[in-house]
Amino acid sequence: MSTTYYEPLVYIVPPEEDGFILKTILQKRLMVSRKLLSRLKLTEQGITVNGARQYISIKVKAGDRIEVRMEEEQSEDILPQDLPLHIIHEDEQLLIVAKDAGIIVHPTHGHYVNTIANAVVYHWQQLGITCRFRPVHRLDQETSGVLAIAKNPYVHQQISEQMIHHEVKKEYLAFVWGRFTEQSGTVNEPIDRDPEQPHIRIVTPSGYSAVTHYEVVEQYGKAALVRLWLETGRTHQIRVHMKHLGHPLLGDKMYTLPEFEDGPAAAEAAERLSRQALHAARLGFVHPGTREWTEYNAPLPADLGDLQSWLRGES
Incomplete structure (x- = not known):
């Protein structure tokens, strides 16, 4: 079975970064964590420059097209359920929902169904979307309101970093x-x-x-x-x-x-x-895809x- 990927993260090297090390671009400009970088290096098309796989130690040139690709994932252990799901926003990177009070976000021991995760996996299944359920923060069962769900590990990491630095x-x-x-x-x-x-x-x-x-x-x-x-x-x-x-x-x-x-x-x-x-x-946070405050x-x-x-x- 061939590997399928999410839409790539693209970065065009500007003139002032001519000669930079690829690893520096990935960590300082695209803010890829060390853990995710290690994972991408093991992926056939995880990191490419002008369409070709490269070592992260190379020097890039102005105008080079850097692409970062992550393999598609799915939550195989979560049962899809047709449950009410109040979608506030959805794009290629994120799903934002309004959680009802009384519903658990993620299945836990002894509580495997009737969660936000079950509803989201069903929703994605109907749209033909292959994603792993990755909530970027938590809400108590009895707390209602805005819940953000990342569609890939890069987006999850980016918002998590903002939370660590109190920027969310x-x-x-x-x-x-x-x-x-x-x-x-x-x-x-x-x-x-x-x-x-x-x-x-x-x-x-x-x-x-x-x-x-x-x-x-x-x-x-x-x-x-x-x-x-x-x-x-x-x-x-x-x-x-x-x-x-x-x-x-x-x-x-x-x-x-x-x-x-x-x-x-x-x-x-x-x-x-x-x-x-x-x-x-x-x-509110800086959207990992648009790099704009949202x-x-x-x-x-x-x-x-x-x-x-x-x-x-x-x-």
């Missing part, structure tokens, strides 16, 4: 308990597992660095809508930080405080919401829209 803009909306005295602020508190309950995260001096910025969008009676930006991506970061701040998320049974567990407001909120009130509203948005889903109307006294 991740904006969330959350409905939280309590009244704010400050309209904006930053929570810079390390997070790690609770030694007594490993599935729970806590703020602890010995934890990993975690930074969350917030601003109040709307203040209601006993609750507020806040916009949040993450510099880091620790597990349950927003939920842990907002609880630490004294403003746990509505509907969050894992990270709450005693003063917000009882009373008519808490009871009615619980009836209206079956998950924590957290939504990934916007995701942002993707997902509006509030119906359950959070209804919650907002109730908090405003409209329903």
Whole structure:
């Protein structure tokens, strides 16, 4: 069986880079990681210059056409399923979807179906697209919003690098308990597992660095809508930080405080919401294909829209 490849990544050597080493171009201009570079070197047509396979130690000339090709992949262990899939954007490099609350992103032990991955693999199958399912970030099962999925390892690596250097803009909306005295602020508190309950995260001096910025969008009676930006991506970061701040998320049974567990407001909120009130509203990064800054948005889903109307006294 002949090897098939994704569309190549193309770079034309400009005059000022005449005489550069090919490896330098690949790592400094196309930002190919060492791991991916090693993988490409083993591929018959992984790296070519003017259509011919070359060693990465050669010197290139102005006008040379460098092409990087990755073999097509597929997620053979993921069962395609015809499930609802809310596509925000799709191109040759990326698929951006609006994830519903309650659905898991990737199959896990004991949970092999009814995930975003199953829906995406089915969608690609219908289009005749051969790709491996590669989400570039995570969303909790009960968190809704923008989710980006890379269509090849280069795109995944490129966005992952941006995340490591805090260059990806991740904006969330959350409905939280309590009244704010400050309209904006930053929570810079390390997070790690609770030694007594490993599935729970806590703020602890010995934890990993975690930074969350917030601003109040709307203040209601006993609750507020806040916009949040993450510099880091620790597990349950927003939920842990907002609880630490004294403003746990509505509907969050894992990270709450005693003063917000009882009373008519808490009871009615619980009836209206079956998950924590957290939504990934916007995701921004430099697109690996176009090299331009791009942002993707997902509006509030119906359950959070209804919650907002109730908090405003409209329903």
